[in-house]
Amino acid sequence: MTTTSYTQVELLTLQGPEFRRVSTAPPRPSTEDEIPIIDLSTIDDGPTARKVIALHVRAAAENTGFFYIKNHGIAPELIQRAQASAQAFFEQTEEQKSLVSHAKSAHSDGYHGVGSTQINKKETRDRKETFSLRYNPANDPTVPDPTALLTNTRYSYGDDDFLWKGTAHIRNFKATTLEFYQGRLTLARKMIRIFALALDMPEDYFDSVTTNPGADGLYVHYPGSPEIVPDNVDIDVGIGSHTDIQCVTLLWQDMSGGLQVLSAKDEWLDARPIPDTLVVNIGDFLQRLSNNRFKSTVHRVYNRQTKSRYSMPFFLGFNPDSVCRVVPSCIDGEHSALYEPISCGKWHRDRLALAQGKRIYA
Numbered sequence: 589m590t591t592t593s594y595t596q597v598e599l600l601t602l603q604g605p606e607f608r609r610v611s612t613a614p615p616r617p618s619t620e621d622e623i624p625i626i627d628l629s630t631i632d633d634g635p636t637a638r639k640v641i642a643l644h645v646r647a648a649a650e651n652t653g654f655f656y657i658k659n660h661g662i663a664p665e666l667i668q669r670a671q672a673s674a675q676a677f678f679e680q681t682e683e684q685k686s687l688v689s690h691a692k693s694a695h696s697d698g699y700h701g702v703g704s705t706q707i708n709k710k711e712t713r714d715r716k717e718t719f720s721l722r723y724n725p726a727n728d729p730t731v732p733d734p735t736a737l738l739t740n741t742r743y744s745y746g747d748d749d750f751l752w753k754g755t756a757h758i759r760n761f762k763a764t765t766l767e768f769y770q771g772r773l774t775l776a777r778k779m780i781r782i783f784a785l786a787l788d789m790p791e792d793y794f795d796s797v798t799t800n801p802g803a804d805g806l807y808v809h810y811p812g813s814p815e816i817v818p819d820n821v822d823i824d825v826g827i828g829s830h831t832d833i834q835c836v837t838l839l840w841q842d843m844s845g846g847l848q849v850l851s852a853k854d855e856w857l858d859a860r861p862i863p864d865t866l867v868v869n870i871g872d873f874l875q876r877l878s879n880n881r882f883k884s885t886v887h888r889v890y891n892r893q894t895k896s897r898y899s900m901p902f903f904l905g906f907n908p909d910s911v912c913r914v915v916p917s918c919i920d921g922e923h924s925a926l927y928e929p930i931s932c933g934k935w936h937r938d939r940l941a942l943a944q945g946k947r948i949y950a
């Protein structure tokens with residue numbers, strides 16, 4: 589009989605460090621139940637079809653907290669162009685990449701170099717580089733009057749001018765990056781409606797808090813190792829063990845592999861790449877609103893091959909000024925609300941500051 593041994597990962601939360609038990613067994617492939625593939629081909633067919641999708645999403649959200657989506661409506665050709673833009677960006681010299689350094693932005697958008705981040709302070713520094721674009725109402729075709737939002741001093745939005753100036757020499761970079769961002773914003777809004785249904789709420793329940801949401805679109809590059817490294821040999825982690833901060837993450841990953849997800853039984857699972865799918869997972873804010881019913885799952889990435897690994901995550905949060913509370917359907921006689929209402933913008937700012945080791949203001 590083999591006995592399973594466990595270690596733990598430490599996570600940062602606004603309430604202080606949190607520990608999760610993790611099996612020391614090497615990652616294994618996930619079963620279809622653990623990380624299911626959910627077909628979205630009927631998502632625009634009406635409420636009955638969406639409810640069926642929502643039931644699959646609910647099962648996944650209560651189990652591993654990760655699933656794949658297929659027939660998600662983002663054209664493979666657009667994804668291919670976005671990946672080529674990411675690659676063209678990262679293949680530049682450090683000097684060229686630093687034209688869009690995050691240091692030029694008040695909102696952490698722009699370029700973060702290899703080793704400049706450490707998402708898990710108990711693990712190695714992250715071996716990845718990132719280009720990130722924050723939400724700007726001017727890039728959201730559904731906002732009727734972006735100027736009114738941009739000049740409202742209660743808000744602070746990503747100022748992306750410096751991003752486009754510093755990448756103007758890369759052919760079609762701005763057009764493709766924005767087209768891909770907008771496609772994912774549309775899809776993320778459809779998915780949050782599915783999550784509302786999965787929580788037994790009307791599908792428009794979150795609509796009013798996603799009109800100008802905290803939504804970040806990223807390109808990520810994990811450099812290859814000098815030689816192929818087997819699973820049982822330690823290397824710097826590509827991105828350390830963490831949970832995502834906001835509500836819903838949509839992730840495109842290339843065919844490299846390396847994404848690992850903590851199962852409901854505390855084992856590492858390989859979230860293997862599946863062509864023409866996106867990976868979806870739940871962030872801490874949605875877990876909070878669901879009174880812990882939906883899981884914000886620990887995950888990490890290793891790149892053990894000699895080739896580069898590319899991924900393109902998109903993080904959907906809610907409007908920065910909206911105050912969100914535990915969803916009423918998640919409270920009953922046996923389950924009282926575990927969390928106070930909180931402003932989504934403040935939550936996001938504080939969690940980013942925590943991750944970056946900065947001071948948090950009341």
Ligand SMILES: O=C(O)CCC(=O)C(=O)O
Pocket residue numbers: 808827832839841847887888889899900901
């Ligand atoms: O690159 C990936 O596959 C995952 C990235 C990730 O987990 C993140 O950026 O939060």
Ligand SMILES: [Fe+2]
Pocket residue numbers: 830831832887
């Ligand atoms: Fe993540």
